[in-house]
Amino acid sequence: xxxxxxxxxxxxxxxxxxxxxxxxxxxxxxxxxxxxxxxxxxxxxxxxxxxxxxxxxxxxxxxxxxxxxxxxxxxxxxxxxxxxxxxxxxxxxxxxxxxxxxxxxxxxxxxxxxxxxxxxxxxxxxxxxxxxxxxxxxxxxxxxxxxxxxxxxxxxxxxxxxxxxxxxxxxxxxxxxxxxxxxxxxxxxxxxxxxxxxxxxxxxxxxxxxxxxxxxxxxxxxxxxxxxxxxxxx
Amino acid sequence: xxxxxxxxxxxxxxxxxxxxxxxxxxxxxxxxxxxxxxxxxxxxxxxxxxxxxxxxxxxxxxxxxxxxxxxxxxxxxxxxxxxxxxxxxxxxxxxxxxxxxxxxxxxxxxxxxxxxxxxxxxxxxxxxxxxxxxxxxxxxxxxxxxxxxxxxxxxxxxxxxxxxxxxxxxxxxxxxxxxxxxxxxxxxxxxxxxxxxxxxxxxxxxxxxxxxxxxxxxxxxxxxxxxxxxxxxxxxxxxxxxxxxxxxxxxxxxxxxxxxxxxxxxxxxxxxxxxxxxxxxxxxxxxxxxxxxxxxxxxxxxxxxxxxxxxxxxxxxxxxxxxxxxxxxxxxxxxxxxxxxxxxxxxxxxxxxxxxxxxxxxxxxxxxxxxxxxxxxxxxxxxxxxxxxxxxxxxxxxxxxxxxxxxxxxxxxxxxxxxxxxxxxxxxxxxxxxxxxxxxxxxxxxxxxxxxxxxxxxxxxxxxxxxxxxxxxxxxxxxxxxxxxxxxxxxxxxxxxxxxxxxxxxxxxxxxxxxxxxxxxxxxxxxxxxxxxxxxxxxxxxxxxxxxxxxxxxxxxxxxxxxxxxxxxxxxxxxxxxxxxxxxxxxxxxxxxxxxxxxxxxxxxxxxxxxxxxxxxxxxxxxxxxxxxxxxxxxxxxxxxxxxxxxxxxxxxxxxxxxxxxxxxxxxxxxxxxxxxxxxxxxxxxxxxxxxxxxxxxxxxxxxxxxxxxxxxxxxxxxxxxxxxxxxxxxxxxx
Numbered sequence: 001x002x003x004x005x006x007x008x009x010x011x012x013x014x015x016x017x018x019x020x021x022x023x024x025x026x027x028x029x030x031x032x033x034x035x036x037x038x039x040x041x042x043x044x045x046x047x048x049x050x051x052x053x054x055x056x057x058x059x060x061x062x063x064x065x066x067x068x069x070x071x072x073x074x075x076x077x078x079x080x081x082x083x084x085x086x087x088x089x090x091x092x093x094x095x096x097x098x099x100x101x102x103x104x105x106x107x108x109x110x111x112x113x114x115x116x117x118x119x120x121x122x123x124x125x126x127x128x129x130x131x132x133x134x135x136x137x138x139x140x141x142x143x144x145x146x147x148x149x150x151x152x153x154x155x156x157x158x159x160x161x162x163x164x165x166x167x168x169x170x171x172x173x174x175x176x177x178x179x180x181x182x183x184x185x186x187x188x189x190x191x192x193x194x195x196x197x198x199x200x201x202x203x204x205x206x207x208x209x210x211x212x213x214x215x216x217x218x219x220x221x222x223x224x225x226x227x228x229x230x231x232x233x234x
Numbered sequence: 235x236x237x238x239x240x241x242x243x244x245x246x247x248x249x250x251x252x253x254x255x256x257x258x259x260x261x262x263x264x265x266x267x268x269x270x271x272x273x274x275x276x277x278x279x280x281x282x283x284x285x286x287x288x289x290x291x292x293x294x295x296x297x298x299x300x301x302x303x304x305x306x307x308x309x310x311x312x313x314x315x316x317x318x319x320x321x322x323x324x325x326x327x328x329x330x331x332x333x334x335x336x337x338x339x340x341x342x343x344x345x346x347x348x349x350x351x352x353x354x355x356x357x358x359x360x361x362x363x364x365x366x367x368x369x370x371x372x373x374x375x376x377x378x379x380x381x382x383x384x385x386x387x388x389x390x391x392x393x394x395x396x397x398x399x400x401x402x403x404x405x406x407x408x409x410x411x412x413x414x415x416x417x418x419x420x421x422x423x424x425x426x427x428x429x430x431x432x433x434x435x436x437x438x439x440x441x442x443x444x445x446x447x448x449x450x451x452x453x454x455x456x457x458x459x460x461x462x463x464x465x466x467x468x469x470x471x472x473x474x475x476x477x478x479x480x481x482x483x484x485x486x487x488x489x490x491x492x493x494x495x496x497x498x499x500x501x502x503x504x505x506x507x508x509x510x511x512x513x514x515x516x517x518x519x520x521x522x523x524x525x526x527x528x529x530x531x532x533x534x535x536x537x538x539x540x541x542x543x544x545x546x547x548x549x550x551x552x553x554x555x556x557x558x559x560x561x562x563x564x565x566x567x568x569x570x571x572x573x574x575x576x577x578x579x580x581x582x583x584x585x586x587x588x589x590x591x592x593x594x595x596x597x598x599x600x601x602x603x604x605x606x607x608x609x610x611x612x613x614x615x616x617x618x619x620x621x622x623x624x625x626x627x628x629x630x631x632x633x634x635x636x637x638x639x640x641x642x643x644x645x646x647x648x649x650x651x652x653x654x655x656x657x658x659x660x661x662x663x664x665x666x667x668x669x670x671x672x673x674x675x676x677x678x679x680x681x682x683x684x685x686x687x688x689x690x691x692x693x694x695x696x697x698x699x700x701x702x703x704x705x706x707x708x709x710x711x712x713x714x715x716x717x718x719x720x721x722x723x724x725x726x727x728x729x730x731x732x733x734x735x736x737x738x739x740x741x742x743x744x745x746x747x748x749x750x751x752x753x754x755x756x757x758x759x760x761x762x763x764x765x766x767x768x769x770x771x772x773x774x775x776x777x778x779x780x781x782x783x784x785x786x787x788x789x790x791x792x793x794x795x796x797x798x799x800x801x802x803x804x805x806x807x808x809x810x811x812x813x814x815x816x817x818x819x820x821x822x823x824x825x826x827x828x829x830x831x832x833x834x835x836x837x838x839x840x841x842x843x844x845x846x847x848x849x850x851x852x853x854x855x856x857x858x859x860x861x862x863x864x865x866x867x868x869x870x871x872x873x874x875x876x877x878x879x880x881x882x883x884x885x886x887x888x889x890x891x892x893x894x895x896x897x898x899x900x901x902x903x904x905x906x907x908x909x910x911x912x913x914x915x916x917x918x919x920x921x922x923x924x925x926x927x928x929x930x931x932x933x934x935x936x937x938x939x940x941x942x943x944x945x946x947x948x949x950x951x952x953x954x955x956x957x958x959x960x961x962x963x964x965x966x967x968x969x
Contacts, residue, residue: 009478009567010479012390013660051388051474054475055389110384110388112654112655112657141388141660203659205662206659206662208662209662211665212659212662213667
């Protein structure tokens with residue numbers, strides 16, 4: 001399978017994601033410049049973290065007008081796999097591909113630290129290597145990761161099992177004290193209704209090598225590989 | 235004379251300097267030419283008072299590919315075709331006026347220095363000093379500075395892996411903000427700050443030039459100032475997004491091999507960038523200011539030449555490479571304009587719409603008058619140093635109370651609140667994160683890793699500037715050795731008061747000697763540095779604050795060591811001494827003495843031979859995979875070092891030593907050259923035999939426990955209790 005990593009001006013975890021796919025997972029991967037529009041050769045596209053266009057105005061607000069985003073929309077409508085990490089999640093929300101918005105952290109400070117994530121749905125492209133109610137450790141690094149969505153949509157997300165990851169304690173308690181940024185219901189990552197587009201604030205690409213203090217990120221990237229080796233298309 | 239006294243004063247030129255430049259020039263300058271001299275002959279660009287002293291630094295060392303002073307920074311060969319560059323730089327004066335933008339642009343400036351050499355910036359560090367944290371103004375400065383570093387640095391995708399923060403009365407009104415950046419490059423991609431041959435084109439890339447930061451170098455950084463004055467227009471405003479695009483586009487251009495010279499625009503903007511390039515290439519230049527894109531209208535040529543607008547770089551490109559280079563900048567949608575050319579006539583020639591408006595020989599501009607003064611040590615300081623500490627009474631308060639006071643001192647408490655606001659993991663290389671002695675980043679594609687630390691203790695430097703500087707180098711290197719890495723080079727930022735005062739000049743002189751002598755001892759050459767003088771407000775100077783940034787090389791990243799206790803029942807030893815009973819003189823300049831007795835007195839000491847053996851032994855023990863933790867004793871002494879290892883590992887500690895009557899000096903004395911290690915009991919014999927081989931003394935302290943923290947009969951607690959105090963102090967002070 002072939003991965004693509006989108007590069008907007010101001011993106012910085014492009015190199016980190018590329019490294020994981022190529023060197024830790026030994027898969028084929030290419031960068032996609034934000035002005036490119038032909039995505040036909042890719043099976044899975046990663047929208048990485050960073051500060052696209054400086055996140056001026058509002059995070060992701062300018063990136064959504066990049067030429068590549070029209071193609072990303074089509075790619076998602078075809079049911080192909082997309083994973084938006086941090087700024088990538090913000091861009092997916094701004095573009096309307098995922099519901100909700102990411103606003104400034106509750107305490108108005110940037111936070112870079114390890115978080116515990118309770119895995120709430122394992123029947124997806126992105127979490128099939130996890131166990132239900134398993135806690136994985138993935139770090140966050142953001143100033144605007146406070147997920148907000150209206151009540152009706154929140155009910156929809158719950159009903160459809162779209163909430164994949166919630167910030168929790170090390171034994172899986174989802175409570176305010178374990179919420180690093182004020183997200184509603186401690187939401188750290190969701191999928192769209194079809195289940196082919198994941199947006200998450202934590203950075204799985206930072207925990208794919210034991211020397212960096214964790215390998216739980218491989219559960220997410222590995223799930224994508226397993227999915228594609230099991231089913232050629234979906 | 236053409237200019238009045240006030241005009242010269244605004245440019246920080248003295249009458250003597252004016253007369254000198256007229257003599258050299260053979261005529262009176264016009265206003266634009268005067269502006270060039272004001273900036274380039276300032277302390278900030280011309281190093282008038284510091285240059286004669288900085289010559290003491292050893293500038294040649296076989297591991298340097300480019301020695302210090304030739305370029306923005308010396309270049310250190312680390313093998314396999316890789317090299318590193320690093321530098322620390324101050325942004326003190328701007329941060330005192332506008333903490334957020336001051337600190338942010340400090341980060342921006344140092345990062346440009348690094349990628350201007352063709353290196354990929356891989357880590358940021360900093361060193362910060364403020365007045366006491368309970369004062370509202372200092373809280374405002376602290377929060378502004380941390381937010382500025384956080385917002386600017388995080389946006390660039392460069393991990394901020396470490397630093398230090400101190401609070402002391404002497405920084406009230408004059409906070410210090412020193413930022414350091416480390417870059418890695420392939421040796422063949424090294425770019426010099428040179429004009430290249432005559433006929434080359436000068437390409438200005440990045441931000442449109444505005445009125446920000448005019449006279450930043452001559453006015454702000456080279457004078458003392460009073461807070462009342464409205465100085466905000468001299469502070470620049472940063473755009474980290476543009477800087478990120480500059481990094482990527484410039485490195486792409488550098489990788490194409492079509493660059494003859496590259497220089498960042500820092501202090502004194504285009505003036506200093508173009509003059510430095512020309513001087514390095516033994517050329518001249520011709521720039522037409524009308525070709526320089528502006529971001530505001532109504533700017534005079536003078537303002538355009540001296541603007542310190544951020545996020546700009548100056549390239550020297552041969553005409554046949556221009557189209558190719560421009561195509562890269564077009565891809566990144568970044569401004570790029572040819573503004574002039576390199577000439578063989580060694581003059582700075584400035585035109586406006588083709589009309590000549592300034593024409594000055596390069597060699598006069600770069601030949602700032604240097605001042606060597608006589609230093610005299612302050613009598614008050616001599617008295618403080620020579621005060622015997624033998625009569626310091628035992629504290630009235632209990633051991634427990636004193637321990638908690640130290641642990642919750644703003645100078646000792648956890649910095650987690652700060653470093654979690656910095657992205658310290660991006661680029662996925664951070665093996666040892668901030669919070670311990672030194673941080674460690676791996677170099678992908680190799681087995682190697684780099685350790686980095688910043689250090690400086692201004693109480694020691696106040697009491698004895700020569701020894702204080704030596705201790706700063708020793709401690710920065712000790713932090714590196716505690717990870718297993720070997721210190722390979724250092725950078726320094728010299729933060730001082732007004733050098734025209736003999737007492738301050740004395741401190742500067744002695745500090746430079748201390749750094750120079752110690753860098754030779756460690757074979758860690760000074761590859762770069764920065765001088766920040768005039769850190770005074772209303773006649774009150776800061777403590778002399780030489781800050782050392784040290785970088786070490788670890789050959790095998792797998793063999794590294796952290797500061798945290800790891801396993802219950804591990805043995806805990808102290809290296810570097812065979813006793814914990816300390817002479818009361820070891821309270822000299824200690825946190826204990828200031829906090830408990832409100833005194834900054836005594837004579838700090840360091841035994842260099844012992845220090846070097848200690849660090850060698852630590853590296854040998856870690857390379858042999860024998861240690862589970864290694865942490866140096868610094869502020870707060872032995873008790874705080876043990877407590878930090880315990881808290882970081884969320885483990886307890888049970889001492890098996892007895893304290894004598896003077897428990898205060900045993901627990902909180904700050905004798906140098908001591909390191910607390912922990913290890914599996916089965917490694918004991920091998921560890922002791924290595925210590926004996928190096929003739930390094932050691933002392934058994936106790937054992938790691940699950941959560942009981944027992945230092946003595948009177949300090950017997952749960953680890954959670956001390957952890958809580960250590961971790962929440964800074965946060966509570968700020969809220």
